[in-house]
Amino acid sequence: MSGDRQPENDRDSGAPHIDVTSLDLGGDVVFITDDQGRIVDVNDAFVRVTGYSKREAIGAKPNLLSSGYQDERFYKDLWDTITSGQVWEGQLVDRRRDGALRTHHATISPVQDHTGRITHYVAVERDVTTELGRHGAVGSTGMLHTDLTGRCVYADGRAASLLGRSNSDLLGPGFLRSLVAADADALREVIQMAAELGREHRLDVRSEKGAWLHVEVAPLSVASGSVIGAVCGLEDVADQVSVHRELARRDAFVSSVLDALDDPVAVVDGDGTVAVVNRAWLSASSASKGDLLLSLRVGDDLRTAVRRAIDSGDADAKVFGGELHRVLTGMSGERQTGSRFQITPLRTDDGGAVLRLRADA
Structure with missing residues (x-):
């Protein structure tokens, strides 16, 4: 030797x-x-x-x-x-x-x-340090390489910057420890899932320093075909999360306003899908079993419900359906009051309408 x-x-x-x-x-x-x-x-x-x-x-x-x-x-x-x-x-x-x-x-x-x-x-x-560094050179995206347990064996400079740590701090268990505990557990499971199923998976995680990151996890195999770990691409999604939070805040505000109304109210989008119903609507629905229109819930197709009500012989539903069609297709921008529901067009790019069950209905 x-x-x-x-x-x-x-x-x-x-x-x-x-x-x-x-x-x-x-x-x-x-x-x-x-x-x-x-x-x-x-x-x-x-x-x-x-x-x-x-x-x-x-x-x-x-x-x-x-x-x-x-x-x-x-x-x-x-x-x-x-x-x-x-x-x-x-x-x-x-x-x-x-x-x-x-x-x-x-x-x-x-x-x-x-x-x-x-x-x-x-x-x-x-x-593989040099090779991994070349793979990681993709602009704003950070790149880490882990084994099957989530233990980090490589982290590029961008990943370290996004996580607020040095490259060496992320090695070994450091990467998962840099995340909020629940998100670290979720990412560990995703890494194992990517390896078992042989395909990419995605999730959003939060670092201990408060950064929101989108992670794309892809299985990493060697020439023999064995999957030995995962490549994790990191992207800063703080702006997107901020937008989602603002939209959620606005949705909560709208829901609070609608719930403060005594009349049953529902909001439908331009496609006729129910987007929001208030508590009074739910209460009226419970009190009127079998009412095909009041039984609508978020995500239901209002137009389908109208057709069923018409087929069942509901004469008011036929009037309502005609008025709804004029509003949702943009044929009329005026409030419609011919049926038991008052229909008010929404002044948005996507259209839609607010339905209010009239008190005298």
Whole structure:
């Protein structure tokens, strides 16, 4: 093995001989450990990328590169996988000798002797920090990369700015911790859902610093087809949320005004769909079981209800339907009073009308 000869007793016991120089894979970092996790050889890319010399690395354990952004549970899952003879594949954030962070995609494979005993582990790491940075360069949209649990392994500068944190603060559990707890839980579920279903999902979240963000979550797969995490695009939607809040405030105001009226009142839009009814309308509906018009609720189609009432023999409904048609089609901009409902046209671009059940009806 390059840089460190295999002990003769390993050769005699049938342990495979691994030459790390044969695994110098186009700039990918490669290192080999024994079955106890001690590094026994590294390739030249390891030295160049991590900053540690072969002398410093051999004999040490891979936690030499630990950044602190992976927790004990993460490493337990990793070791449980490879010690059971399976290949582990995923994303890691490590720290170079000079303190700089690097994000890489890693594949760790167990090596077995002729008896099936694991003798070594081979780790191949491909740096993805630069590639992820290129993907994140999309103007006002911030970009993060997480594993399947929502643990952040990469965050670009825009994402850090939107969340009011530094890039390093967002790594590991920092991203989800930067969100309001309920929204962090919801996003974690969306990340897992995106991975399971293989398609994008969207939701709005609020940061601990009060920012409203729209998040688009897409599954991230590697060449083998395995889904290893998610790419999260962040966009500031504070202005949209502000508009929605203002509209909600206005809706609440209109509802309060209508509820203050003693007469039953309903508002329909230009398409004839019921938009609002007041409490008096609901009370009148309860007192007049079987009335096809008073039984209307928000979202119901008024025109359909009128046709049914006419078909049932309601003569007043025929008059009402004609007046409603003239108002909603713009044929008349005057108040209509020929039926039991007073119809007042709405002076809006989209049209519509206010219906009031007359007291003498």
